[in-house]
Amino acid sequence: MRRMTARPANAHQARLLKLLRDGGPNSRAQLGDQVDLSRSKLAVEVDRLLETGLVVADGLAASRGGRRSHNIRLAPALRFLGVDIGATSVDVAVTNAELEILGHLNQPMDVREGPVAVFEQVLSMAAKLRASGLAEGYDGAGIGVPGPVRFPEGVPVAPPIMPGWDGFPVREALSQELGCPVMVDNDVNLMAMGEMHAGVARSVGDFLCVKIGTGIGCGIVAAGDVHRGVTGSAGDIGHIQAVPDGRPCACGNRGCLEAHFSGAALARDATDAAQQGRSEELAARLAANGGLTAVDVAAAAAAGDATALALIREGGDRVGQVIAGLVSFFNPGLVVIGGGVTGLGHTLLATIRTQVYRQSLPLATGNLPIVLGELGPTAGVIGAARLISDHLFSPA
Amino acid sequence: MRRMTARPANAHQARLLKLLRDGGPNSRAQLGDQVDLSRSKLAVEVDRLLETGLVVADGLAASRGGRRSHNIRLAPALRFLGVDIGATSVDVAVTNAELEILGHLNQPMDVREGPVAVFEQVLSMAAKLRASGLAEGYDGAGIGVPGPVRFPEGVPVAPPIMPGWDGFPVREALSQELGCPVMVDNDVNLMAMGEMHAGVARSVGDFLCVKIGTGIGCGIVAAGDVHRGVTGSAGDIGHIQAVPDGRPCACGNRGCLEAHFSGAALARDATDAAQQGRSEELAARLAANGGLTAVDVAAAAAAGDATALALIREGGDRVGQVIAGLVSFFNPGLVVIGGGVTGLGHTLLATIRTQVYRQSLPLATGNLPIVLGELGPTAGVIGAARLISDHLFSPA
């Protein structure tokens, strides 16, 4: 089965493709309003895109008082695969060229099983989505992994929570298996791109996206571009010292943010509290499920459990303090909170806000919204699709 | 007296001007090797620049085995004014178009006297430089102020240490007085630009430039561009919490980095130590000068005074800890330490390095140089000249 072979031949075509991706179908006239090209030149470029099959003209739009326009849209058969590998689960989704999710699967998994096992699972999920008729094949795939990535090569480097992935040629391997171009990035960066494309960060050029899941990371967007740092580890805030001489962390230091607040730390704290008899609510849940997660803490807090609330507040204080520092440093226009623990909801958010607004200078916080992500678990896969589409919709 | 009136007419010309600024005089052939234009097109653009007077052809270069080339250089009469307003002194310098310092003045001053008084002083210094024959006039000026700046307008906003400057139209006022274009930025950003142009950060795209003077700030360069944040307060790290429940700070919080280590804090600590009899060395200097500054502490430390050394180490630990967090977050390729307290030299640097290398993840620090700035007090004025030249050497 032949998939997308063509790429935009020049910057104009790339621009048009991205406009159609982000703005949906458009007439030639509407496109002309957005690109600062003469109508004639625009017509030429659109015609060339039509020839390549990247875009199609389907039907006429309603008249706006004159001749009806032809709708130009991205080829409806284009399919992108978005993969978001977390520490304990995988998300795989198919999107169309406008990055709308057509189908989405989520399965539990352990990254520590290594790339081979995980890839097998990802490929079977991709095959299942294809088999269900959502895609005849994939024109490109984006994949996020929970660790630093050498971006140009698409290779994880020194990932703390996923040993066995270090140096594994993710991009190349997946590209081989799927038979399409692949781009790899850190999962947090993809979440940021997702929220920038279709979530709360639409049309925000400078923002931070803090993802609190099993670990903690931060996507950094400056002037509309993701900042990845020189070795791809930018945003790795989990090991910033939050508590002087605090708890020992897996990294060898003490007092790391991640050791004091993250999905894993919260679960451990809750279990301790339950076992020590400090919370009946949590103890009951522990007995019922045989284990506790952030979800249990959220439920207990919602039920009014004081211990659970205290845990959330304490954690929120830690994260808030670190975020306050980052806000002073980076002066973003928006802070997005996402990841697994967003189930903790308003209590967490309120605590973080209090810390940030109290500790950062008014000039930096005066007009700074701190909000929860809008897309939840789909942020990562949408970001992944966006990543590969950005790549494919650029001149070859 | 007529000054530079022309601006590059297109991106090619702008590129050529910047090449000549950063690389010095060049032949057409050498320029051609750097710009990816045909020789004919290049010749046309160079001719146009010659017509405008922005560049001149002066003499022939030595032969390299064939016809001798004509030297093309930026107009030798072009003069930029670089102004660096600190908390307690002003630096003013004249540069040629290659941003080489032709004359440099430094005078003590107190920003708190307000913009009018300070401007008077700056203008008289600029006049003195002109009178000494270094410049017939100024083609542009860059100015750095020790506080956040709304960059597009060139107006300081809510600057904590310089009340009275809030909202003062620095750019417009100075432009009026000098009769040339002016650009305004934060002093730390200009230091970063200076080190990027002619100092240790040459050809580094992502780095941090920490300036420790009366206060503490950090210049952020991402992908070769200064990141200023949405309100111009990016890099304002002086009020990041360094010590939980630490010393009260002028900003109203406790434990701010600036309250624990900066030129001002260090002077205060040293004075306390001298008065409490903890250091004979410092006490002697206090008696001799009637006051202490970071310079005294540096001298005492150099003389082997244990208390002075301890003060430096303690401060270095604080700054190092904060920098460690920023390194984890931003993943720069270089950290430059500059500002008044660089006189503390190797002791300070060693302490900072220890903290950063100990607290940040190996991937971020593995190949991370942490060095002192190369330009000292000239970094700011060179950065200022670079700022305005970047502006003037861009298409109008």
Add this chain to the structure above:
DNA sequence: CCGTCTTTGTCCTGTGAGTGGAGAAAGTTG
């Protein structure tokens, strides 16, 4: 001193990108 080679710079022509206007096509409205 002279021919050959190298480097630098200029000139000229062909190509393709891009603009802007004329006008055709396809509507709406009165």
Add this chain to the structure above:
DNA sequence: CAACTTTCTCCACTCACAGGACAAAGACGG
């Protein structure tokens, strides 16, 4: 059915740019 709008196409003209031919100016060996 005429007048007006909006959309799209066609065409002629301009300008940017590449690339080759060629002139200028020097090095170098014989």
